Amino acid sequence: MKGHRDNREYVADLERHGDAVRITQEVDWDLEAGAIVRRVCELKAPAPFMERIKDYPGFRYLGAPLATYRRLAISLGMDPRSSVPDIAEEYLKRTTSEPIAPVVVDRREAPCKQNILLGDEVDLCKLPAPLVHDGDGGRYIGTWHAVITEGAEGDVNWGMYRLMLYDSRLMVGAVFPFSDLGKAFHQRYEPRGEPMPFAAVIGPPPLAAVAACAPSPIPEPELTGMLMGAPIELVKCETNDLLVPAHSEVVIEGVILPNVRVEEGPFGEYTGYRTSPRDKRLTFLVKAITFRDDAIVTISNMGVPTDEGQLLRSFSLGLELDKLLRSQGIPITGVYMPPESTHHMMIVGVKPIYSNIATQIANLAFGSKLGPWFHMVVVVDDTIDIYNWDEVFHALCTRCHPVRDIRVYEHAVGTALYPFLSAHERKYAKGAQVLFDCTWPLDWDPLNEVPRLVAFRSVYPKEIQEKVLANWEAYGFPTE
Ligand SMILES: Cc1cc2nc3c(=O)[nH]c(=O)nc-3n(C[C@H](O)[C@H](O)[C@H](O)COP(=O)(O)O)c2cc1C
Incomplete structure (x- = not known):
């Protein structure tokens, strides 16, 4: 090509x-x-x-x-x-x-x-x-x-x-x-x-x-x-x-x-x-x-999503963070920044093999050259599809403890463009950032303490799932 x-x-x-x-x-x-x-x-x-x-x-x-x-x-x-x-x-x-x-x-x-x-x-x-x-x-x-x-x-x-x-x-x-x-x-x-x-x-x-x-x-x-x-x-x-x-x-x-x-x-x-x-x-x-x-x-006409600034900056900021986290050996499944977030939200999928891995990810993300461009990092585990907003939003609303799992970074490099900053904060580019850790705590017993996800992909035996998928059209549903 x-x-x-x-x-x-x-x-x-x-x-x-x-x-x-x-x-x-x-x-x-x-x-x-x-x-x-x-x-x-x-x-x-x-x-x-x-x-x-x-x-x-x-x-x-x-x-x-x-x-x-x-x-x-x-x-x-x-x-x-x-x-x-x-x-x-x-x-x-x-x-x-x-x-x-x-x-x-x-x-x-x-x-x-x-x-x-x-x-x-x-x-x-x-x-x-x-x-x-x-x-x-x-x-x-x-x-x-x-x-x-x-x-x-x-x-x-x-x-x-x-x-x-x-x-x-x-x-x-x-x-x-x-x-x-x-x-x-x-x-x-x-x-x-x-x-x-x-x-x-x-x-x-x-x-x-x-x-x-x-x-x-x-x-x-x-x-x-x-x-x-x-x-x-x-x-x-x-x-x-x-x-x-x-x-x-x-x-x-x-x-x-x-x-x-x-x-x-x-x-x-x-x-x-x-x-x-x-x-x-x-x-x-x-x-x-x-x-x-x-x-x-x-x-390019910048304004509410989606224009090319949001789309391409989201796309390339996310993929540069992907490269950075992998270079540090963090077992991520990927990084996606939805352009609708006006490149303000990084969604990171990770296999949570040790405690506080989400904090390590947020520290690297916010501390890197990329950091001033976004203020939210959402970390989900490897069962969530980072490209599927419905799944990410559901994880955010159900797995992130309002006290334990939201970590606020009060003093961050910002820009004059953040709408939520005061006029004084904008003038001196004084930002703030936040991590939403949506992974389950590792010290919870996976069988008794971690709640069971009630989804087609998680609560039916494999053979039932396969049978239903194989018969989907035969039941009379349109092909996807
Ligand atoms: C449409 C568009 C407009 C931009 N306008 C500015 C701008 O006015 N000032 C700025 O510092 N960065 C702006 N940026 C971000 C920079 O393009 C971006 O930081 C830079 O090109 C990437 O290289 P650097 O950060 O390594 O300099 C803009 C990006 C896009 C997509």
């Missing part, structure tokens, strides 16, 4: 699977496009591909590009009907295989160089940045993209950090200090008073966007190659030495200014609220813009 080279191949594939709607009537960048994408997310409808944008001939929009597991499966070249555990297994297989290094191509082979704006021609208003939600503090060009910079160790970092237009040459971004870009800027560039080169790629190849928002230690160009099953083609920027995907739709180049902050936000956020206030944030000075003919600007 070879991942889609660009959003054009991807849209064609989505259409083949009936998972994109081509909108030919003119759509307004001022709220209308955002409203379409929001409704699509809430209905889990096909991705809207908008061919005519008011005031912006020569540009197109692709909304909600990866807002469903179905579209994630298509982007990975899998059967669109693949189950979540199957997609997770494939993702784990690809992201633990040999790294696939990128290749650098000549600029003549790079479609992202079809149009180049330099010097006085640079004007962000030439790009169709949408006003995504009513009440947003500005027009956001970066909602589903990749910001490419040097990492803290001089390596490369691709990340997704929202970008608002401030004026014709300035963008402003919300970058958490514990993110890879935050660390490189605050620890390396700003202390030296040095501007930090960046390239913001709008409309990157679909799996490059998946890599950019994954909390993986693998450098994103290699990670993209592993996900695609082929090297990603990169090309050098016009005004710095950074490399960007050659088949990107739009590339905005420039520097992040040290010791300069301008106001950003508010913005409709992944939690489904507008939580963090307008505040002074990182300033991106633009030096060049390059773009393809008929460029496709990708839009």
Whole structure:
């Protein structure tokens, strides 16, 4: 399998699977496009591909590009009907295989160089940045993209950090200090008073966007190659030495200014609220813009579940925690983060072979680099299917003692985005976290003290279960 080279191949594939709607009537960048994408997310409808944008001939929009597991499966070249555990297994297989290094191509082979704006021609208003939600503090060009910079160790970092237009040459971004870009800027560039080169790629190849928002230690160009099953083609920027995907739709180049902050936000956020206030944030000075003919600007509309931010961050945060817990020898059955939790709840299945294994899991989860992104860990035993919310919810409501099994972590790294924090706690990113231990105590006698689960799978002899299953259709029930 070879991942889609660009959003054009991807849209064609989505259409083949009936998972994109081509909108030919003119759509307004001022709220209308955002409203379409929001409704699509809430209905889990096909991705809207908008061919005519008011005031912006020569540009197109692709909304909600990866807002469903179905579209994630298509982007990975899998059967669109693949189950979540199957997609997770494939993702784990690809992201633990040999790294696939990128290749650098000549600029003549790079479609992202079809149009180049330099010097006085640079004007962000030439790009169709949408006003995504009513009440947003500005027009956001970066909602589903990749910001490419040097990492803290001089390596490369691709990340997704929202970008608002401030004026014709300035963008402003919300970058958490514990993110890879935050660390490189605050620890390396700003202390030296040095501007930090960046390239913001709008409309990157679909799996490059998946890599950019994954909390993986693998450098994103290699990670993209592993996900695609082929090297990603990169090309050098016009005004710095950074490399960007050659088949990107739009590339905005420039520097992040040290010791300069301008106001950003508010913005409709992944939690489904507008939580963090307008505040002074990182300033991106633009030096060049390059773009393809008929460029496709990708839009994610964050709000109530499910959009691609929630879906992919849940998916990859869960699987990175899976790798971390296994690396520590914890006998887990798996980790799943439901996107409906807006990536706030980790569900971990484990074979509870020693006491307080749930606490060990929560300590590792909350104490890791992943920790600030979620505040709930639910640990269930290996009899529960972590992907089946009915089973997990039932375990939570029946096995978790309100005093003994709920452990509160009062002082945790948080973000300004947690809706339940007070304004003061948000300002200083002071979070709190909680473990729900839904495993039975090991010192309870399994036969006399652990209550017997009354379920088809647990209270009937195997031969009765098999007989009933074998006769299911004969009884007159429809096939499942
Ligand atoms: C749609 C979307 C928007 C995001 N916006 C931001 C943001 O504005 N600021 C931020 O620090 N992280 C944001 N994130 C999370 C980062 O993308 C994520 O932390 C990062 O890319 C993963 O790498 P890192 O944590 O190692 O830096 C966003 C994620 C998604 C999917």
